[in-house]
Amino acid sequence: MPTIQLNHVSKTYDRGDNLSVHGLNLTIHEGEFMCLLGPSGCGKTTTLRMIAGLEHASGGEIRLGERIVDSQQAGLFVAPEQRQLGLVFQSYALWPHLTVAQNIEFGLKLRRLPRSERQHRLQTVMATLGITAYRDRYPSQLSGGQQQRVALARTLAVQPQILLLDEPLSNLDARLRLEMRAELKRLHQQCGTTMLFVTHDQWEAMALATRIAVMQGGELQQVGTPQEIYDRPANRFVAEFVGTPPINLIMLDHSTLFAELLHAYLRSLGETTAPLATVGIRPERIQIVPHPTSTAPALRPLQLKARLESILPTGGSWILEVSVAGQSLLLTTQQPPLQREGETLVITVAATDCHLFDTQGLRCELRALSTTPVAHATSPHCYQE
Template sequence: MPAITLSGVVKNYAGGHAAVKDLDLTVPDGSFTCLLGPSGCGKTTTLRMIAGLEQPTRGEITVGDRVLDSVERGVYVPPEKRAMGLVFQNYALWPHLTVRGNTEFGLRMRKVPAAERAARAKEALEKVHVADCMDRYPSQLSGGQQQRVALARMLAVDPDVLLLDEPLSNLDARLRLEMRAELKRIHEETGATIVFVTHDQMEAMTMATHIAVMSGGELQQVAPPMEMYARPANRFVAEFVGSPPMNIVPAAGPEPGGLAGSLLRFAGKRGDMGAPGCAGCGPRRSGWRGRRARCRTPPGRRTPSSRPSCRPARAGRSSCASSAPGCSPSRTTTPRRAPATRCAAGPGPRTCTCSRRTAPVRRPGTRASLRSAGRPRERRAPGSSPGPSGSRVVSGRTLRRPRALLLDFGGVLVETSARPGWPAALAKEVHALLVRAGCRELDAAAVETDIKAGAAADKCWKDAMSRPYAPPEMTHAGFWCDYVAADWPAPARELVRAHASPLCKRMGELRQDRRVRPGIPELLDGAAALGVPCGVVSNALSGAVHRDHTEATGLAGKLAVEVYSDEAGVRKPNPEMVWIATRALGVRPEDAWYVGDNFDRDVVCGHRAGVGGTC
């Protein structure tokens, strides 16, 4: 289906209330577009105008070259002729019809023959995994099952566009995760265009290919999720998207009232908002995400004038404009060093208010100077210059020599590939365990379906957990009891709870093939020859599987420490993962390098932990 285009759309209600104001929006063909915004911003009104349930006061709605709504041309296409399917927030199932009757309702209205109706309804119910409930009434279904039936009713008529009006808002947390995964699967299988209305930014960030943020009836920004997160178009988007919300710090600019330089982002990633600097230093880059800085002035010596002058900073950067005694630059989680520079606006780096990075001051007798005393002179690479102790400057960047090397497991230490048919193999073993214990209510097919749903919900949860600063890890019992066996009889659920860890290990063994990446043994041997210990820091549903693999391949003897998320109780990008490894190796985080294969988890985790380098 061609793209949906809304051009200059306005919707006014009686009394002069403007629900939508001059909206220009294009929904690409085959996209999963989320209309995101607070309550009352015009999301549902926009969706209803696309569906034909509301008519715009002014403007035009087109699908390709076909005009669906145009007040100026006097064109209006009724909803039943738009080839669109709509799922309401409250499901809107007929209480007197069975699941089969509700699913066939739209086909019956289109005069589809009975045999074809039955086949298409069964196919739609099988897509959403409720085919075994065809003869039940809505009152006999759970909230998640009712939602799936509403989706099946929409899919049965084979619409070109799926319109979803906050369909997950009435579900509990576990069902929301399951239905997110289900909607993503349906989108991938059908390739249909989906317009999804929500006020939950987590749903939008994890499911959508494009997000349209609205406020007060006006469109604020349209962009892919990560682009919107990293480069918000205005202050509203910057504060609305992101958890925790962005801190707003005023910054001086050359032009009064200028917005550039008014935003600083603190949540783990650097933004792209330019900000003017002080006189003589040129423009300043602001807008990174990190921890809030602390003023180190003793409480008894602080003055009212010194408090507001302290602002967030990173290691090696002047952070305090105050000259109060005892106030020194703060250290945060992402240390980066650069050559020493002087600012034209002030006498030295301690009194400058700009963001120009400065090299740390090394005083005689400090721990840093004592460490460097007595060391032999090091060879320097071509084009490099001497830097601080244990580092060298190459192409204007100061590189610190690592004293420990931390590696991710999958994608760095080993190459992984998914095994087809693993849910069926695991389901047979779980079913055999249930039968031996006398739990015969479930067959192998039902167990396999629940394992697939649990794995999909777990993946959706893990994607969502890459957003918080310090996410926890899912426990083995939590995975099996909350995601897989939530609807099982109590004896079966308690049985898998008791065997949760062995089952997670077996799932890890069946799910993937693992091969040591070429050159990894030589890398570990070379690091050992230089006296640099190596370790593994990785997210894992079962770290025991990874430990068995390192033992079998001989890598365990080359690794000084292995830290896995299920054993630590936290998962990347939680910096505690790196800190556990550096404590075990007896080095500081800034003396370690971390090598990963994912930005959201690995690079962000390394920056938050304050490692000396990430790649």
């Protein structure tokens, strides 16, 4: 399976400075499951279409393996049908007048494969995706999930070296989406095909990808494993976009007492590598404790009393909205809250759970952690709601 390489790839539709994709550098390794993740209009589908050959790149170079398939500078453009890749659209695009078997076999007939080879591939791919029982049905007689399997089977039957998927699960209900995610992951592990998957669903990307490329405004924001993207977001956009409930962002502009307390707490531990402007805290990293405690000074978390504003049950967990020192925060817990709305609880925030961003929105770090005693339950830095 070839590697996909994009070197300084740009795309504009109006021959001006309004770029849909701007100077994109990205390598998708052989056998990798890469997800392009980002909001609508960020350039992810345009990128996929340029790789597929459905769009001409306005600048830069696209390589599939050692072969250049698109380069304005070199005057090269390889037609889509010569790129040996498969494309699955958001719309299943099945022929309504053909049966499941005929839809899957359609591409094989265009390649003029012998009948015996066509039948072998047809049976193999239908068995792999569990749709053998539907071979004589028409698309109108299938559910959404079954139609999606047929669309995948039609693409896999031609044995593409690269599989491109443009939000193929967005038309399915929640249960079918979950089933098809598991199906795609199993399929990738079984076939080892290089896959590029476009989605705006962060959990879809987290569940499927070996690596994620986050895009915004036509530019690449961060590339990494799902855990790297979640645990060490490169900037504020990535931190905000990935995570449900969304990350708590605290602006250190002295607009709230909480921001001042948090800033003082972090300053007591060390200095940041760049001017600190924003702190992000994931909801699941805010801990609820039964009562204020006094522990060893080193790396002691900041303890605060907060007012419980609302409780949102989600089935297996609870989302709590609390207010503390003029700041509203979201936190999650796996245990039913003991307090009721309007009552007071004690929360803790640890420095190791804080994501720090500078004035440009880029990630920064604490240079060194100090052993100076920091805020605890009875110190001036502890606020009681």
